[in-house]
Amino acid sequence: DGGITQSPKYLFRKEGQNVTLSCEQNLNHDAMYWYRQDPGQGLRLIYYSQIVNDFQKGDIAEGYSVSREKKESFPLTVTSAQKNPTAFYLCASRERLAGQETQYFGPGTRLLVL
């Protein structure tokens, strides 16, 4: 089955701790994205990567870091500098087919602060 997987489903962070959210895709998509979703707000872009070993900051990158060492994987680290990390985090990859582009999403990781 092709798709996007995210783990863990729930993650708890202690004060001052860095945590890493996993995102893997086997769709052979070049571009991958990380979004943050808060109640009543649209999805906000944290980071995106168009190709391996390259990534760009989105609208709310402060307090987050990413890497893209493999095409299939795009992990997100929430650092201690992110003061309000409680949110639902969504990873997506983008399909380009016949000039049309579509983002497909993983199941999400809910991050909670202890």
Added chain:
Amino acid sequence: EDQVTQSPEALRLQEGESSSLNCSYTVSGLRGLFWYRQDPGKGPEFLFTLYSAGEEKEKERLKATLTKKESFLHITAPKPEDSATYLCAVQTSYDKVIFGPGTSLSVIP
């Protein structure tokens, strides 16, 4: 400033009661408009992409339409399993994707 808004914020329908959700946008050039369905605690599920004014797409009880300023998601004779949050997103001419806040739909049996 590029912006995507959705209305209403929440909608309650009786089973079989047709209605429409609205997505309005002000962006510097539209490359595509996307509709997604999101169930609680899950990732958004892709429904449709629309590219030009006048375009329509259908899937089961859902039909999406696009004008120069807005898109509608029409739900015909909804069932309780159509209850979800419906997200609209716009891809701008400079390749940025902007999401609206969503409409929470509840269909009551």
